[in-house]
Each structure stands twice: as C-alpha cells, then as structure tokens.
Amino acid sequence: MDQSPPHPETQHQSVTFAEGLTLDCGRHLASLTVAYRTYGTLNAARNNAILICHALTGDQYVAEPNPETGKPGWWDNLVGPGKPVDTENFFVICTNVLGGCMGTTGPRSPHEDHPERPWGTDFPPVTINDMVRAQKLFIGHLGIEKLFAVIGGSMGGMQTLAWAALYPQHVFAAIPVAAAYYHSAQNIAFHEIGRQAIAADPDFHGGQYWEHGVIPARGLAVARMTAHITYVSEEALSRKFGRKLQEAEGLSSLGERFEVESYLQYQGSSFVRRFDANSYLTITRAMDLFDLAAEHGGLLANAFKGTKTRFLLVSFSSDWLFPTAQSRAIARALNHVAANVSFVEIKSDKGHDAFLLDEPDFHRTLRGFLSGCAEHAGLK
Amino acid sequence: MDQSPPHPETQHQSVTFAEGLTLDCGRHLASLTVAYRTYGTLNAARNNAILICHALTGDQYVAEPNPETGKPGWWDNLVGPGKPVDTENFFVICTNVLGGCMGTTGPRSPHEDHPERPWGTDFPPVTINDMVRAQKLFIGHLGIEKLFAVIGGSMGGMQTLAWAALYPQHVFAAIPVAAAYYHSAQNIAFHEIGRQAIAADPDFHGGQYWEHGVIPARGLAVARMTAHITYVSEEALSRKFGRKLQEAEGLSSLGERFEVESYLQYQGSSFVRRFDANSYLTITRAMDLFDLAAEHGGLLANAFKGTKTRFLLVSFSSDWLFPTAQSRAIARALNHVAANVSFVEIKSDKGHDAFLLDEPDFHRTLRGFLSGCAEHAGLK
Numbered sequence: 001m002d003q004s005p006p007h008p009e010t011q012h013q014s015v016t017f018a019e020g021l022t023l024d025c026g027r028h029l030a031s032l033t034v035a036y037r038t039y040g041t042l043n044a045a046r047n048n049a050i051l052i053c054h055a056l057t058g059d060q061y062v063a064e065p066n067p068e069t070g071k072p073g074w075w076d077n078l079v080g081p082g083k084p085v086d087t088e089n090f091f092v093i094c095t096n097v098l099g100g101c102m103g104t105t106g107p108r109s110p111h112e113d114h115p116e117r118p119w120g121t122d123f124p125p126v127t128i129n130d131m132v133r134a135q136k137l138f139i140g141h142l143g144i145e146k147l148f149a150v151i152g153g154s155m156g157g158m159q160t161l162a163w164a165a166l167y168p169q170h171v172f173a174a175i176p177v178a179a180a181y182y183h184s185a186q187n188i189a190f191h192e193i194g195r196q197a198i199a200a201d202p203d204f205h206g207g208q209y210w211e212h213g214v215i216p217a218r219g220l221a222v223a224r225m226t227a228h229i230t231y232v233s234e235e236a237l238s239r240k241f242g243r244k245l246q247e248a249e250g251l252s253s254l255g256e257r258f259e260v261e262s263y264l265q266y267q268g269s270s271f272v273r274r275f276d277a278n279s280y281l282t283i284t285r286a287m288d289l290f291d292l293a294a295e296h297g298g299l300l301a302n303a304f305k306g307t308k309t310r311f312l313l314v315s316f317s318s319d320w321l322f323p324t325a326q327s328r329a330i331a332r333a334l335n336h337v338a339a340n341v342s343f344v345e346i347k348s349d350k351g352h353d354a355f356l357l358d359e360p361d362f363h364r365t366l367r368g369f370l371s372g373c374a375e376h377a378g379l380k
Numbered sequence: 381m382d383q384s385p386p387h388p389e390t391q392h393q394s395v396t397f398a399e400g401l402t403l404d405c406g407r408h409l410a411s412l413t414v415a416y417r418t419y420g421t422l423n424a425a426r427n428n429a430i431l432i433c434h435a436l437t438g439d440q441y442v443a444e445p446n447p448e449t450g451k452p453g454w455w456d457n458l459v460g461p462g463k464p465v466d467t468e469n470f471f472v473i474c475t476n477v478l479g480g481c482m483g484t485t486g487p488r489s490p491h492e493d494h495p496e497r498p499w500g501t502d503f504p505p506v507t508i509n510d511m512v513r514a515q516k517l518f519i520g521h522l523g524i525e526k527l528f529a530v531i532g533g534s535m536g537g538m539q540t541l542a543w544a545a546l547y548p549q550h551v552f553a554a555i556p557v558a559a560a561y562y563h564s565a566q567n568i569a570f571h572e573i574g575r576q577a578i579a580a581d582p583d584f585h586g587g588q589y590w591e592h593g594v595i596p597a598r599g600l601a602v603a604r605m606t607a608h609i610t611y612v613s614e615e616a617l618s619r620k621f622g623r624k625l626q627e628a629e630g631l632s633s634l635g636e637r638f639e640v641e642s643y644l645q646y647q648g649s650s651f652v653r654r655f656d657a658n659s660y661l662t663i664t665r666a667m668d669l670f671d672l673a674a675e676h677g678g679l680l681a682n683a684f685k686g687t688k689t690r691f692l693l694v695s696f697s698s699d700w701l702f703p704t705a706q707s708r709a710i711a712r713a714l715n716h717v718a719a720n721v722s723f724v725e726i727k728s729d730k731g732h733d734a735f736l737l738d739e740p741d742f743h744r745t746l747r748g749f750l751s752g753c754a755e756h757a758g759l760k
Contacts (some may be wrong), residue, residue: 184614184617184618185614185617185618185620186609186614186617186618189605189609189617189644190609192605192644193573193602193605193606193609193644196598196601196602196605196644196645196648197577197580197602200577200580200581200598200599200601200602201580202582218576218580219580221576221580222573222576222577222580222602225569225572225573225576226573226606229566229569229570229573234564234565234566237564237565237566237569238564238565238566240565264569264572264573264576265576268576320700
C-alpha cells in the first residue's frame with residue numbers, strides 16, 4: 001500500500017475569510033478558508049444559484065474531473081448543461097466542507113497557533129451546522145442573498161436540512177436525498193468501527209502521522225471498507241460478486257479470496273491516497289452528532305415552523321443506512337407545519353449509493369421539481 | 381488493552397484420535413484432538429444424545445461456567461435440568477469446533493511438523509463439513525451410532541445442516557436456529573473487514589504473534605466490534621444506547637463518546653483476551669466457504685433427498701445477518717423432498733443474537749418439538 005502522504009500540494013480554488021468562524025463547540029477559528037467550484041452563470045438577479053452539499057468523502061468537484069484522482073466529478077451524471085441540474089439555467093456552487101481535506105479549513109490546514117504543522121487531531125470538533133455556517137459566509141461573499149435551491153445526498157442531505165432549519169429565508173427549495181435527520185445508534189457504531197481501525201493503525205501516531213512521513217493507510221482502508229458495505233444493498237453486493245472465487249483453485253490456502261474481498265481491498269486502498277485520516281475522524285463525528293430533533297426540543301417539526309421553503313425528499317427503497325423511514329419522518333414533520341413538501345421513494349436495489357448512480361426515476365423527479373420551483377420563483 | 385497472550389495453559393477435557401482427519405482441502409491432519417463437555421447421562425440404548433454445535437466465537441462450555449471467563453455457559457438458559465433441552469432426559473454433548481482455540485486441534489495447537497511452535501497461519505483451511513466430520517469421529521468414540529438431535533445457532537446451524545446432509549442416517553432430528561445454507565456476499569464482506577483489521581495490526585506479525593509475546597488485540601477488537609453490530613438489530617442497539625452521550629459535557633472535544641462506542645470498545649477488548657486471532661481467521665473462512673446448494677449441484681433440495689430426519693427451523697424476525705428468508709429457503713428445499721419440517725419465525729427485535737437470549741417463544745417451540753420427537757423416537 002502506498003505510504004506516501006497524499007498530494008498535499010494540490011491547489012484548490014478558495015476564499016479566505018479573515019473574520020474566521022465561531023463553532024458550536026465554542027471555539028473560534030481565527031481564519032476560515034473555503035475551497036469551492038462553480039458551474040454555469042449567476043444571473044443578474046442573483047436568484048438562480050443552487051448549492052450542492054457533498055457527502056462524507058465527497059468534495060467540491062461535482063461536475064468536472066477530480067484533479068487528484070482524474071475521475072469524473074461525483075455528480076457528473078446529474079449536474080451539467082442539459083442535465084437534471086442544468087448549468088445552462090442555474091449557477092451551481094459546491095464547497096468542500098469545513099473539516100474536509102480538499103482546501104477548506106480542516107485538520108490538514110496549518111494549526112493557527114503553530115503554523116509550521118497541521119492542526120491534526122487538535123482541530124476542534126465541528127458540526128453539520130458549522131459546515132452550513134461556513135457555506136453561508138461563502139454564499140454571502142458571492143453576493144447571493146437567497147439560494148434558489150440546496151441539494152445534497154447522505155451527509156449532504158443533513159446539510160440541506162440544516163440550511164432549511166437555520167436559514168429558511170435564504171432557501172427557496174431544499175432537496176435532501178437519501179438523508180436522515182439524526183444519526184442512528186447503528187450508523188454511529190459503523191463509524192466507530194472505522195475510527196477504531198484508524199486509531200489502531202500504528203502509522204496513526206496519535207494523529208500526528210505527518211511527523212513520521214506516513215499515513216495510517218491500513219486503518220483508513222478498513223474504515224472505508226466498513227463504510228462501503230453500508231453504502232450498498234445486499235442485492236447489489238451479491239449481483240456484483242456473488243460467491244465467485246477469484247481464483248478457482250479450490251481450497252488450496254487461506255489466501256484464496258472471494259471477489260468481494262479483493263474489491264473491498266481495492267476500494268480501501270484507492271481511498272487512502274486521497275483522503276486525510278483526521279478529516280475522516282472529524283467529519284464522521286460531525287455526522288454522529290447530528291440530531292435536528294434534539295436541537296429543537298425533541299420535536300423535528302419545530303425545526304421547520306413557519307417555513308416557506310419548498311421541499312423534495314428522495315429516498316431509495318434498498319437504502320438500509322438512511323432508510324426510507326427516515327425521509328418519511330421528515331415528511332411527516334414538514335406536513336405537521338404545513339410546509340410545501342413532496343416525498344418520493346425511488347425503487348432501486350442499489351442501496352444508499354443509489355443517490356450517486358444513474359437512477360432515471362430520481363433524475364426525472366429532480367428535474368421536474370426544479371422546473372416547477374423555477375416557475376414559482378419567477379425564473380422562467 | 382491487555383497485550384498478554386490469553387491463558388494458553390488452560391486444560392480442556394479432550395480425546396485425541398491418532399488416525400487424524402483428512403480435510404476437504406486435501407490435507408491430512410496426522411492427529412486430531414477434540415475438546416468437549418457433556419451434560420446428563422447417556423441411556424443404555426445410547427439413543428438420547430443431543431449434539432449442540434456452537435457458533436463462531438462459542439465453545440464447548442454450554443451449560444456451566446466458562447473456565448476462562450468465569451461467565452455462565454453460553455446456552456445456560458436453554459440447556460440444563462428441567463430446561464428446554466432437559467439434561468434429566470437427554471445426554472447433551474458439545475465439542476469445540478475444528479480450528480477453534482479451546483482445546484480442539486486448531487491454529488493454536490502444536491504444528492505437526494514443528495511441534496515447538498503453534499500452527500498459526502500454517503493451519504490448513506477447514507470447512508463446516510470438516511468440523512462435522514471431527515464431531516462424527518467423536519460421537520463414534522462415545523459409542524453413539526445415532527444422535528437423537530443436533531442443535532445449533534448461527535454457524536452452529538450451518539453445522540446442523542451439514543450433519544443432516546452428510547449423515548442423514550445418524551440424525552433423528554435437526555434444529556438449525558438463525559441459520560443459513562450459504563454465506564452471502566454481505567456476510568463475507570463483514571468477515572473480510574475483521575480479517576483485514578487483524579492483518580493490519582502490527583502485533584499480528586503475519587500470524588506469528590506468539591514469537592513476539594503479543595496478540596493482535598487492536599485488530600481482533602475491531603473485528604469483534606464489526607461482527608457485534610451485525611449480531612444486533614438497529615432497534616436493540618438504539619434501545620440500549622440511543623444517542624445518549626456518556627459524558628454530557630457538550631462538544632468539548634473529539635474524545636467525547638457516544639455510549640455505543642464505549643460498549644463496543646468493551647466488547648472488543650474482553651473478546652481479545654479469550655479468542656485466538658488465527659482461529660478467528662480460520663473459522664470465519666470456513667463460514668464464508670459454506671454453500672450447501674453449491675455442494676449439491678446448485679440445488680439445495682439435493683442435499684436432503686430421501687432424508688428421514690425431522691427438522692425444526694427457527695429464525696428471528698429482526699435478524700438481518702441470517703434473515704428469515706434464509707430459513708424459508710431451507711424449509712422450501714425440505715418440502716421439495718417431502719421431508720418432515722417445521723418452520724417458525726420468532727417475533728423478536730433483538731436481531732441475530734436473539735438465539736442466545738431469553739426468547740420464551742423460541743424456548744417453548746424447542747421444548748415442544750423435542751418432546752414430540754422423543755415420542756416418535758420411542759424415548760418416552
């Protein structure tokens with residue numbers, strides 16, 4: 001496994017806010033850098049902006065090749081000219097989340113008191129709300145008062161919900177996809193496996209791996225592998241790998257591998273080259289802490305009282321990580337406050353990852369909803 | 381975490397077979413030791429014996445305190461005088477599985493060519509069928525021609541199915557509980573996480589950890605934690621831990637822990653003190669290789685053609701590891717060959733682990749089935 005520190009020199013487009021950001025934990029970041037990408041053109045009225053929020057291991061490279069992996073943008077099938085999120089009509093923005101490792105302030109950034117080294121595990125804990133506040137600062141910097149839409153899947157869906165709760169006046173439409181309004185005990189447990197695996201890797205060095213010129217690649221790979229299983233359905237895993245033996249050599253040795261194993265090993269090892277372990281710890285913790293109901297006296301509906309935002313909730317039938325029941329509970333809370341809400345469960349056997357894949361029903365639904373909202377917003 | 385090698389000196393009751401055992405992989409073990417415990421009395425006709433097959437991390441201490449942990453036997457609630465598996469009527473046998481680490485030949489046993497050191501990762505791969513063949517040898521040693529019943533949960537259920545398929549003439553009744561006739565891609569993937577975590581632990585030393593006076597405790601703990609999540613339902617995990625913070629100190633640091641996390645850490649660390657990492661690798665691999673349909677030309681029914689064995693299949697409604705659909709498929713195959721089969725899905729929200737817990741419906745069902753079979757077998 002490649003042990004070299006992953007491309008710390010890549011330059012990302014970014015803006016630095018000298019005023020910094022005060023976090024939910026009470027700490028104040030003296031300075032905040034937000035890395036971002038935009039697609040399409042902001043209209044004169046500045047009311048055609050769509051913010052896309054990325055998931056745990058996503059980044060700002062939504063609809064163009066990722067400079068670090070060379071792979072297509074992670075929502076390239078959804079965002080672009082003529083695509084469901086049409087960059088010929090909309091100005092699409094995506095920022096790397098606070099705590100991330102693709103240019104926005106996070107554990108890999110210089111420590112504010114010791115700029116000669118990264119924050120590492122000294123980076124303060126952040127919340128989904130903190131991520132959204134950083135995005136709000138950035139939107140203001142672009143001169144945008146109100147977003148036409150916020151869209152996000154998985155943790156991006158959590159941010160979308162947080163936007164609608166924190167800044168209802170600034171979000172015309174909100175589209176949480178494969179989302180959850182709190183992280184369940186099982187969700188937390190799977191994250192904890194990953195964090196334990198990272199902490200158990202001797203190359204982690206208590207989070208100060210850069211001092212040793214290594215990365216905790218094995219632990220991070222185990223973390224990624226664990227997460228990956230939760231992203232796919234049993235059906236998808238079976239279809240892709242079934243019980244085929246990679247080498248049909250019979251029971252010759254313990255080295256014999258089921259295909260699913262080598263796949264997971266590959267997934268794990270390509271991941272460690274692009275993602276910072278301390279960011280993984282910081283962001284998984286932010287997800288674990290998310291509980292929009294608890295923030296509002298235990299009643300989710302309170303988060304959306306009086307909202308004028310139009311909601312589209314999308315879930316996928318085989319998603320067992322953020323199951324349909326989660327989206328349904330959000331729809332119920334929104335109905336409770338008489339919000340404008342559409343809720344669609346997409347039939348898919350691809351699991352949580354379906355939100356990233358070519359799911360024609362999802363894409364059609366999203367295109368239609370955006371088009372309807374654009375009319376209501378006077379955009380056409 | 382305790383790094384000392386776990387009690388290698390414990391003596392277990394055992395029998396050694398000088399003829400050894402030929403394995404599915406083609407290797408011949410020159411000598412085979414089977415460690416065991418029995419409860420109750422074998423009757424004069426030698427037809428009241430019940431073999432209990434243990435699960436992945438179980439052992440032969442079914443109904444008495446475990447000498448290594450001091451905890452009650454793992455099926456103490458089910459097996460004993462007056463209990464559903466009544467040791468006043470039945471002679472109950474349990475052997476440590478081949479490949480295990482509680483006295484039966486396995487990776488911790490002396491290497492047959494280098495007796496000065498353990499087999500370690502040189503131990504040949506074993507199958508569920510190999511485990512059953514070792515048990516068959518042991519049953520013969522006790523002078524038992526036909527078992528009244530074979531009972532097992534989880535991997536024990538796999539062994540129970542293998543007994544019925546390999547030795548139909550020698551099993552009057554078979555009771556696979558929370559069982560599966562093959563290990564799914566998702567099952568294999570979760571095992572692979574555990575194996576990767578063990579292999580990634582620097583204290584693993586390529587499987588020769590004893591040479592360094594250490595055990596791969598951190599990797600084994602991550603493996604156990606991963607497995608543990610699959611043993612419980614989301615409901616059970618939520619009920620027990622919910623999202624309560626162990627220390628209600630707010631967002632002060634990343635060290636803050638959800639209760640589920642410290643629970644998993646405890647589970648992981650108590651486990652490493654009693655279980656050998658190489659046994660974990662060997663036994664998980666045996667489970668992954670299990671596919672009773674593939675062994676019989678792709679048709680599960682072929683495994684049971686002409687069987688006279690009476691079957692009771694038990695599944696638990698919230699078991700997502702070996703779900704009810706697995707037991708239903710087995711019932712269908714047995715129906716296909718006109719076998720005598722009862723199938724009960726027990727309503728429980730405790731997940732796969734329910735087979736170990738006090739589930740009155742399960743216990744009543746088992747007691748009734750054994751009583752009926754005892755009549756048919758002329759035992760009363």
